[in-house]
Structures are given as structure tokens and as C-alpha cells.
Amino acid sequence: MDAMSMLLDNHRGRGAFVLRCVMAPPWAVRIEDGAAVGILVMMRGQAVVRRTDAPPVLLSPGDVAVLKGREPYTLADSPTTPVGLVVGPGQRCRTVDGQDVRTTLGLGLRTWGNSPDGPCAFLTGTYELPGQVTGRLLDAVPDVVVVPGAERDAGPARLLDEEFDRDAPGQDVVLDRLVDLVLVSTLRTWFARPTSTAPAWWRAQEDPLIRDALRLMHDRPGEAWTLGGLAAAVSVSRATLARRFSDLVGQPPMTYLTEWRMTVAADLLANTTLSVESIGRRVGYASPFAFSTAFRRCLDIAPTDFRRRRRFGPDQPAAHAERAG
Numbered sequence: 001m002d003a004m005s006m007l008l009d010n011h012r013g014r015g016a017f018v019l020r021c022v023m024a025p026p027w028a029v030r031i032e033d034g035a036a037v038g039i040l041v042m043m044r045g046q047a048v049v050r051r052t053d054a055p056p057v058l059l060s061p062g063d064v065a066v067l068k069g070r071e072p073y074t075l076a077d078s079p080t081t082p083v084g085l086v087v088g089p090g091q092r093c094r095t096v097d098g099q100d101v102r103t104t105l106g107l108g109l110r111t112w113g114n115s116p117d118g119p120c121a122f123l124t125g126t127y128e129l130p131g132q133v134t135g136r137l138l139d140a141v142p143d144v145v146v147v148p149g150a151e152r153d154a155g156p157a158r159l160l161d162e163e164f165d166r167d168a169p170g171q172d173v174v175l176d177r178l179v180d181l182v183l184v185s186t187l188r189t190w191f192a193r194p195t196s197t198a199p200a201w202w203r204a205q206e207d208p209l210i211r212d213a214l215r216l217m218h219d220r221p222g223e224a225w226t227l228g229g230l231a232a233a234v235s236v237s238r239a240t241l242a243r244r245f246s247d248l249v250g251q252p253p254m255t256y257l258t259e260w261r262m263t264v265a266a267d268l269l270a271n272t273t274l275s276v277e278s279i280g281r282r283v284g285y286a287s288p289f290a291f292s293t294a295f296r297r298c299l300d301i302a303p304t305d306f307r308r309r310r311r312f313g314p315d316q317p318a319a320h321a322e323r324a325g
Contacts, residue, residue, distance in 0.1 A: 017091050018125045018175045020164050022107060023047075024115035028076035030083045033091060035126035037138065038067040039182055040075070041157045042149075045120030049075040049144060059122075062149015064157060064186045068138050077120060091126075098306045110164050123160060125179035140199040145190050156181040201256075204248035209234055213245060213253060221261045221282045227254060262298040265291070269303055270310040276303045 017035075023045075031038065040049075042063045049057040049065060052072075056079040059065055067073060085101065087093050093102050093112075107116050116131040155282060163171070191202050204210040212234045217225065230253055231241040245253045261283040268279045280291030280303075295303045 018110060018160075018164070018256065019091075020111045020161075020177060021120075021122050022111060022113035022116060022118045023077065023120045024113075024118035025077040025085075025120070026081045027114055027120075028074055028081040028083045028085070030072060030074050030086045030096075032072040032086055032088050033126060034070050034089050035066065036070060037126065037183070039123075039179060039186070040065040040067065040124040041123040041160065041182065043121040043123060045118075045122075046074050046077075047120055047122060048079050050076060050079060051144065054144070057144055057146060058151070059146065062152075062154070064147050064149075064152060064182065066141070066145040066183060066186055066190075067143065068145075069143050070110075071143075086280060090118065093301070109167060123157070123164065125160075125175075125182070140202070141187065141190065147186050147189050151193070153185055156185045173295070200248065200250040204245075206249055207235060207244065209241070210245055210248050213241065214249075217257050218258055221257070221264055222282050224284060225254075225257060258294060259298060261285075262295055265295060265303070266299065266306060269307040276307075279303070 016188070017033075017134045020043075034064075040047075040059065042059045042061050042065075044061050046061075048057065049067065050073060057065070076083075083096055085093060085095060085105075092100070093105065094100050105114060106114050107113055111318075156178065160182055163174055164179055166174075201214065205214065212266045213230055216223075216230065216233055227238050227242060234241065242252060245251075245256070249256055251259075263277050265283045268274055268282065269276075272279075274282075276292065277288045280286075280288055283291070285291035285294065292303055295301075295306070299306060301309075
């Protein structure tokens with residue numbers, strides 16, 4: 001599996017909040033929901049994304065935007081329209097003076113806005129990151145990624161739009177997967193753009209040797225790789241692999257492997273009930289002590305503490321976490 005596929009395959013949105021918004025000017029909505037990732041698909045009309053200390057970003061029909069980070073931002077019909085509505089945690093919507101408008105602005109199934117025939121319509125999806133692997137992927141892109149409609153495959157967004165009006169069994173899961181698909185296709189397109197600031201691991205895949213080495217490490221993180229063993233597997237000398245990998249990826253092969261193992265381990269700690277010992281074995285460590293030492297060195301926290309914080313928050317005592325399973 002190539003590096004991009006491995007990263008994207010580990011992205012699984014759960015309980016994504018999806019909504020179709022239909023708006024007539026003037027309008028401006030402040031998003032303060034604390035979600036880690038937001039996706040915006042412009043269906044018709046235009047909108048502006050405003051973030052603190054950043055120039056406004058104009059979105060036109062067909063454009064898809066990926067917004068990362070928990071900092072608030074504003075969606076509006078123009079850069080100067082004052083905020084009239086605020087979306088807070090739990091997708092609770094209110095006016096700036098505190099009036100709840102979640103029901104008064106409802107326009108039907110998963111549809112919301114100030115006018116049923118408004119000239120601006122867009123689809124939104126927001127959710128938390130499921131794990132460190134997706135975090136590694138999104139770390140490589142700006143806070144706002146925009147892919148124009150002319151550059152992207154319209155299929156995923158069209159499918160998402162079609163599913164908004166359905167209320168069939170399993171619909172929430174279908175919408176989760178379609179939001180994932182829009183994210184995957186948008187990021188893939190963005191990374192492939194000549195002008196994008198793609199990370200070293202992405203650009204390095206153009207080299208067949210490095211692509212093969214990355215594939216082996218991603219597919220088999222639990223194998224007892226050495227530099228010599230990895231070099232033999234891709235049919236080059238140790239010196240050649242070390243030099244080319246460092247030049248193209250920006251770090252030695254074994255350093256990259258350790259970081260990838262800890263990334264995979266962090267996902268397993270956060271999203272499974274496997275023991276620390278089992279997770280350590282899955283990522284190539286024969287003893288819990290060796291795994292814990294490597295994990296702490298990379299993430300500056302012990303595996304058990306990482307698991308507790310991801311599940312219960314940083315302020316919960318360890319005893320509570322253990323009782324909760």
C-alpha cells in the first residue's frame with residue numbers, strides 16, 4: 001500500500017455532522033463548534049471563508065474547501081458582512097445575542113438556512129479526527145485547502161448531495177463514508193497540484209526505490225526491519241538506500257520507520273482495547289518496555305497515559321480510566 005493510501009485508509013469519520021445550508025444575503029455565520037475538520041462543498045452561489053489573521057478566501061460553485069484546526073472561522077456572503085449567527089459545540093446555533101435558532105431556521109431534512117430559495121447553497125460536514133494517522137496527513141496541508149471545481153472529480157460531492165434527501169436505514173453511516181470520500185478525493189487532488197506544498201514523503205513516492213521502501217514499512221510495521229534488510233528487500237545497497245531516502249524524505253529510513261510505528265500505535269491505543277503489549281508487538285517491539293520507551297521518546301508520553309487522555313481527557317485520573325475499561 002502506498003503512503004497516501006495508507007494514510008487515507010486509516011481515516012474513518014464517525015458521527016459526522018452533515019448539513020445542507022441555503023442562504024440569502026446578507027448572511028454571516030461564525031463557526032465555533034471546536035470540530036477538528038470541516039468540509040465545505042459549494043453547490044451554487046459564492047461564499048467567503050474568514051479566519052483571524054488571514055485574508056478572506058472566496059469559494060465559487062463546485063469548489064471544495066477543507067478547514068482544519070479548532071480555531072473559529074466565519075462563513076459569509078462577503079468579507080464585510082457582520083456575524084449574525086454563531087454555531088457552537090454540539091452544532092447548537094444561536095444569534096449573536098443568544099437566541100436559539102436551531103429549529104426556526106430548519107428547512108427540512110438535513111437542510112438549514114435563512115431562505116429556502118436562497119442563491120447560495122453549500123454542503124458541510126464536520127467531525128473529529130479518528131486518530132494520529134489522519135492527523136499526520138492533515139499536518140501536511142494548510143489550515144484552509146481549496147480545490148476549484150474545475151480541478152476535482154465531481155462524483156463524490158454529487159453522491160453526497162443526492163444522499164442528503166434520503167432517510168433510509170443506515171443513512172448516517174452512508175453519509176459518514178461519503179464525507180470521507182469527499183475529503184480523500186479533495187486532498188488527493190490538492191497533493192497532486194504542481195503548486196501545492198506537498199510534504200517530502202509525498203514527493204518522494206515519485207522515486208520507485210523510495211516508493212517501494214515506504215510501501216514495505218507501511219504494510220509491515222511489525223517486521224524486524226534493519227537498514228540492511230530493507231535495502232535487500234528493495235535490491236540496493238545500504239548506503240544507496242540511506243542516502244536517497246534521507247535526501248528525498250528528509251530523514252533516515254529507520255527514523256521514519258520509528259515515527260510511523262508510533263503513529264500506528266497511537267491509533268491502536270486510541271481506538272482499540274488491545275493491550276499495550278499486543279500493540280507493541282504489532283509495531284515491531286518484542287517487549288512492552290522497549291515499546292513504551294520508544295513511544296515516550298517520540299510522543300513525550302507513556303502509552304497508558306496517551307490512551308487515558310484520548311478516551312477521558314487530560315484531567316481524568318488514571319484510576320477512573322482503569323475502572324472505565
